Amino acid sequence: MRSFTLVLLLCLGYGHLTTSYKPFMQVWSKLIVTHHWPQTFCSVEHCDTHFDYWTLHGLWPDKGGTCNTSWHFNASQIEDLMPEMKKWWPDLLHPDPSNSTVFWKHEWQKHGTCAVQSEALDSEHKYFSKALELYHKLDLDGVLRKSNIVPSEKFYNFDDIEEAIYGFYNVKPKIQCIPPKLGENVQTLGQIEICFSKDFHLINCQKSELDNRNQPNDILTYGSTGYMVCQENKEVYYPPLIGKY
Numbered sequence: 240m241r242s243f244t245l246v247l248l249l250c251l252g253y254g255h256l257t258t259s260y261k262p263f264m265q266v267w268s269k270l271i272v273t274h275h276w277p278q279t280f281c282s283v284e285h286c287d288t289h290f291d292y293w294t295l296h297g298l299w300p301d302k303g304g305t306c307n308t309s310w311h312f313n314a315s316q317i318e319d320l321m322p323e324m325k326k327w328w329p330d331l332l333h334p335d336p337s338n339s340t341v342f343w344k345h346e347w348q349k350h351g352t353c354a355v356q357s358e359a360l361d362s363e364h365k366y367f368s369k370a371l372e373l374y375h376k377l378d379l380d381g382v383l384r385k386s387n388i389v390p391s392e393k394f395y396n397f398d399d400i401e402e403a404i405y406g407f408y409n410v411k412p413k414i415q416c417i418p419p420k421l422g423e424n425v426q427t428l429g430q431i432e433i434c435f436s437k438d439f440h441l442i443n444c445q446k447s448e449l450d451n452r453n454q455p456n457d458i459l460t461y462g463s464t465g466y467m468v469c470q471e472n473k474e475v476y477y478p479p480l481i482g483k484y
Contacts, residue, residue: 267300267353269442270435271413272373278390278478279417279429280331283465288331291390291480292380295328296430297346298370303353310352312344316363323371343367357437369439377433382407390479394425397471408433413444415466419473428477430466 273296277288317324330342347363354360360369386403388395397414404412412433416426434444469475
C-alpha cells in the first residue's frame with residue numbers, strides 16, 4: 240500500500256511539473272523570408288540540383304530558435320501542401336524521397352516553434368502555408384529577371400542587384416554571398432532575405448554585426464554554407480545552373 244501511495248504521489252508531482260512547463264520563447268519583431276540560389280548552395284555542399292529558380296529556404300523569426308522541443312513535426316499536418324513544398328521549398332541537401340521531410344522538420348523545429356507566437360502562424364499548417372504564400376507574393380525570381388539580373392557567366396555590380404530588389408519592393412533586403420577565395424575579388428550570390436513585420440507588411444532587413452562573421456545562418460541538419468552579407472565594393476557572380484545555360 241505504501242509503495243502504491245508513493246508511486247501515485249510521484250506521478251501526480253511529475254504531472255504537475257509537465258503541465259506547468261512553458262517553453263522558452265524570445266519575443267520576435269519581424270519575419271525573414273529567406274531564399275537561396277540552388278546552384279550556389281550545391282556548389283558548396285556537393286549536391287546536384289535541377290532547380291533554376293530561387294527556392295525557399297525558410298520563414299524565420301528574427302529572434303529565438305528551437306523554442307518548443309515538445310512540439311514535434313508531423314508531416315501528415317501538411318499533406319495537402321506537399322506538391323507545393325516539393326516544388327518551391329525543396330530539400331536540396333537530401334533529395335532522396337525517403338528523406339523528403341528532413342529539411343522541413345528542421346525548419347519547423349528551429350523556426351516554426353518560435354513563429355507560433357503569432358496567431359496567424361500558431362499551427363504547423365499555418366506556418367508552412369504562410370511561408371509559401373509570402374514566397375509567391377514576393378516572386379523574387381521574376382523581380383530579378385525584370386531587371387535583367389539573371390544567372391550568367393558575367394559579373395554584376397552589387398548595387399545593381401540591390402537596386403533591382405529595392406526598386407520593386409521599396410524595402411532593403413539582406414543579400415548574402417559566398418566570400419571570394421583568397422586572391423580573388425569576386426563573391427558568389429547565394430542567399431537573399433526579405434523581411435516582414437508581424438502583421439506581414441514589407442519592412443527593411445536590418446544588418447547586425449554578426450552578419451559580417453563567417454558563420455552559417457542555418458546549421459544543424461541543413462548544411463554549413465558560410466554566407467555573409469555581400470561586400471558592396473566587390474563584383475558578384477550569379478552562377479547559372481550547370482548544363483542549363
